[in-house]
Amino acid sequence: MSSQERSKILLNIADALEASEKLIIAENEADIAEAQQAGYEKSLVSRLALKPGKVSSLAKSIRILADMEEPTGQVLKRTELSQGFILEKMSSPLGVLLIIFESRPDALVQIAALAIRSGNGLLLKGGKEAKRSNAILHKVITSAIPENVGEGLVGLVASREDIPELLKLDDVIDLVIPRGGNKLVSQIKASTKIPVLGHSDGICHVYVDKSADMVKAKQIVLDSKTDYPAACNAMETLLVHTELVNTGGLNELIVELQIKGVTIYGGSRASSLLNLPEASSFHHEYSSLACTIEVVDDVYAAIDHIHHGHTDCIITEDHDIAEMFLHQVDSAAVFHNASTRFCDGFRFGLGAEVGISTSRIHARGPVGVEGLLTTRCVDGVEAWSCKQNQFCTVELRRDDAMRLSGFA
């Protein structure tokens, strides 16, 4: 399909979503009611809900993707290997993606749109708690795809039992993207040879240095934790400089968190110094109104504690300390005096995101269209005229043999 055809499909999907908004909301409400009855966790129910305005914001994001420059077939690098032999490194679709996601039905829409924009085939497996929402969204999307393309472009897998079989298809599926908690991602990584893109560790840290402006600290920490606690870019661990213990600023910050309904646990030092119940682990992703606080000696100890994470932020007015943190924390995203909630594909200008990757290979951080592409090295069209005339490539290959012999 041409770039224009794929853009047109995206615009049709955006229109179809808006036209079917009432239907979508009704199915989503049925899912929510059932989940509440079944006694699911509050954070899961919160992720399940398509909030007011969500459908139109999804449509808007799809229109942005439709207007984007075509991402495939772009020449990323052009090298003249020898006179007239021009090599082009071109972006190219990855192939077939398998996305396994929990709860959030809006993920289905974003991911399907990104897959269409990037020319990839897509298999979606949603959570059973969102089955009605997923089914209607999938129906709306596939109905906007022309018949000659076929519904198979975006497939929806209904049953959980199909996953193990799908994960065996390493000759057919090129990338698995699990969207969900630590446990889901780890399970999938352990049970497939297909490359997995995702964050198996979604811990975001905010470190408040002794040099912090505590008014900023309060605002950033509250935003990082309470704006959308179920998101993977919400703060899970708050690290505070030891000199802040028992200062008015830190005490106020803790009280503010508690007023907002946040349950606070302490690491081994914080639990005794600040009289907090002890956290079970620093690796626990609360995904709810809860967090861990730990006391550290200085910025070095904070960096050591974080080691590598998801999205990590330092709050300080000391430029040198900020630079040290920004350079040494080896995480997907590192911020200074900004909420961890900033780490987001839409915010980062990617149009939408398939998820946030903490992997060190391929894409890292919020993954948009770019993360769904691979490259091919193609000898460019420019080389043609030369080869037509004088068969230069192989001649040069042989002339150059001496220089090359060391690097076969």
Next chain:
Amino acid sequence: MSSQERSKILLNIADALEASEKLIIAENEADIAEAQQAGYEKSLVSRLALKPGKVSSLAKSIRILADMEEPTGQVLKRTELSQGFILEKMSSPLGVLLIIFESRPDALVQIAALAIRSGNGLLLKGGKEAKRSNAILHKVITSAIPENVGEGLVGLVASREDIPELLKLDDVIDLVIPRGGNKLVSQIKASTKIPVLGHSDGICHVYVDKSADMVKAKQIVLDSKTDYPAACNAMETLLVHTELVNTGGLNELIVELQIKGVTIYGGSRASSLLNLPEASSFHHEYSSLACTIEVVDDVYAAIDHIHHGHTDCIITEDHDIAEMFLHQVDSAAVFHNASTRFCDGFRFGLGAEVGISTSRIHARGPVGVEGLLTTRCVDGVEAWSCKQNQFCTVELRRDDAMRLSGFA
């Protein structure tokens, strides 16, 4: 370490290699003699040998790497997320690499140089057939690394028994790069959770269309197969258009291959049409003076046969057929009227290569420094002055909340 310090180490290594050339060659010859006595395959012995001029060409390639622009800390993309909040996507070392390679001791040098250039830690595991060569090369390299950096920067693992233990260290090692045959790569992929970069399928195809200039065809096919048969970019399968069967051009090509010592097997059609012994499999990497020929109906059948490969070439004078092949063959590298041997990191202007990847994620094709890097998203220094003055980031975060709420 600064960029300059790492460049200096590379220059020292290049000097040390040249100064120790005699010693290196002597150890290499001892390895070769032992391998020949032990009755190793000819292709393995050929890969083991450091040919005349190899040490100085390695030194030259290291000097090119030393002069390269610093690859880490490069701003790959800069996005203004909101006024004054500028996000930088920066290149950053991957971490610790484990390279497992067979026979070729020159790989040790190239890979160590690339790791130093890209700021990565490195563990090397060479084949036991090259143990003397590897030991002396490793000694020469580490002796050029200043004491305060430590020999640990580039570690050499001697025993095969250590590999399973190393492959368990997915919290310490970030990427495994096996350099060797299909079997080695598949074994490693099956036995580790660490990402693996490599080519488990190294089949390179040359397709000769009916519209080919058979003089070019002969030169390109001979170069692709016989220039260095042990290399992974050597041709393994020759596909020929059905109309070429029993033409003078094809017969001459086959005879020329045989004169050069190439043993030719046939696919099911070619074996009967051209009276050739039948090939056991199209997935066999000969890595020696042998290849398979198969007859196909047209360019579509050739594309289907190749599906996705390593490096694939079409020989044709028909521009449209060439374009079709270049666009539809989904391989790491696709050439028109050029030898498959062109697919090489040095040729591609990468300075050197860790290997050629046929993976669809992360790096694809010849992997140089770029493939050994990841990225971090860092809020840029420019944001600082703004934040100093007016605490704009979090203010803007909240002002913007409405727009963002759909994309949490």
